Amino acid sequence: MPAGRESPCGRPWGIRRQRRVIMQRILLFKDIAALLKLRLSFAVGVAAAAGFVLASGEAGLQAAIVFACILGLASGASCLNNCQDRRLDAGMGRTMNRPLPAGRISLVPALIFAWVLLLAGGIGLVMARFPAAAVVAAALSVLL
Numbered sequence: 001m002p003a004g005r006e007s008p009c010g011r012p013w014g015i016r017r018q019r020r021v022i023m024q025r026i027l028l029f030k031d032i033a034a035l036l037k038l039r040l041s042f043a044v045g046v047a048a049a050a051g052f053v054l055a056s057g058e059a060g061l062q063a064a065i066v067f068a069c070i071l072g073l074a075s076g077a078s079c080l081n082n083c084q085d086r087r088l089d090a091g092m093g094r095t096m097n098r099p100l101p102a103g104r105i106s107l108v109p110a111l112i113f114a115w116v117l118l119l120a121g122g123i124g125l126v127m128a129r130f131p132a133a134a135v136v137a138a139a140l141s142v143l144l
Contacts, residue, residue: 031099035110036117037078045071062128069124073137076117080141083110 033039049067053059082089082100090101099105118141125134 027104031104035079035082035099035105035113036075037082038075041071041074041078044074065124065128066130069121069128069130072117072121072124073141076114076121077141079110079114079117083107083114 045067048070049063052066053063056062082098085095086098086100086107089095089098095101100107100110118137122134122138122141125131125137
């Protein structure tokens with residue numbers, strides 16, 4: 001379309017495209033949040049940080065680091081679980097619309113994302129001087 005021409009509804013053509021791009025990004029964010037089970041992972045991180053604060057008596061930077069690392073581990077584990085269950089999810093009515101079975105997110109990027117989150121969470125725990133927690137998390141990630 002020539003510059004300055006408007007669509008039949010009276011808006012410039014570029015606004016429609018911008019809205020479509022914004023909606024696609026919002027839907028991708030929703031799919032990623034569903035893949036990571038973000039609400040559940042957030043609750044797990046909060047519970048871990050609360051347990052850390054209750055055990056240590058300090059609510060500081062280390063509690064925030066514990067929260068971030070556990071959030072990464074829980075999100076990565078949820079993503080890995082979704083990758084493993086994609087075929088089963090495709091056959092059930094309740095779960096067939098999840099991002100992986102529906103084909104909105106590909107398997108390889110989801111697996112890479114899962115392992116990056118798991119590694120980042122584990123390395124973060126080691127760097128925060130919680131190597132035992134990192135070993136347990138790594139063992140559970142590999143075994144489950």
